[in-house]
Each structure stands twice: as structure tokens, then as C-alpha cells.
Amino acid sequence: MAPRRRQLALVTLIIFLGIVVGTVVGEVIGLLLPEGKTIRDVFVNSTSLHVGPVHLDLVVFSFTLGFSLKVNLMSVIGVFVVTLLLRWFW
Numbered sequence: 001m002a003p004r005r006r007q008l009a010l011v012t013l014i015i016f017l018g019i020v021v022g023t024v025v026g027e028v029i030g031l032l033l034p035e036g037k038t039i040r041d042v043f044v045n046s047t048s049l050h051v052g053p054v055h056l057d058l059v060v061f062s063f064t065l066g067f068s069l070k071v072n073l074m075s076v077i078g079v080f081v082v083t084l085l086l087r088w089f090w
Contacts, residue, residue: 014083022078023070046072 023046030044052066 010086014086015079018079018082019069019071019075020078021082022075023072025078026072026074029074042073044072046070046075 026043026046030040033040033043047070049069049071050067053064054066055064056062
């Protein structure tokens with residue numbers, strides 16, 4: 001794999017892992033904090049990014065593709081943390 005392509009794959013991996021880990025941590029923090037508190041809303045409120053669904057109907061088969069990504073404050077922090085960890089270990 002070319003160095004430029006490897007670097008793009010690494011950046012994509014960092015962003016994806018950070019968003020996934022951050023979202024999970026944000027949801028767990030939201031479960032632990034009492035409901036109705038402002039700090040809980042900061043961790044739980046999120047924005048959803050959607051692509052699709054795109055339906056492709058061919059004669060032999062058909063399929064539907066869609067993608068949704070839930071991003072919250074901890075997702076953004078997660079991207080930074082995973083970036084630091086990968087730079088430190090890699």
C-alpha cells in the first residue's frame with residue numbers, strides 16, 4: 001500500500017474509532033447521571049448524520065444501503081483521545 005493511501009486509511013480509522021468509543025462512553029455517562037440534569041444533557045444530546053437509504057434494484061437481486069452516525073460531545077473528545085493514543089503507540 002502506498003504511504004499516502006496508508007495515511008488516509010489511518011486517519012479514517014482514527015476518526016471512526018474515536019466516534020464509536022466516544023459515543024459509547026457518552027451513552028454510559030448518560031446512564032449514570034440523574035435525569036433532568038444539564039450535565040447529563042450535554043453528554044447525551046447528539047446529532048445524527050444520515051446517508052441513504054439508497055435502493056438498487058437489479059433484475060437478479062436488489063439491495064438497500066444506508067448509513068447513520070450518531071455524534072455527541074464525547075465522540076469529539078474520543079477522536080482526540082484515540083489520535084493521541086495512536087500517535088503514542090504507533
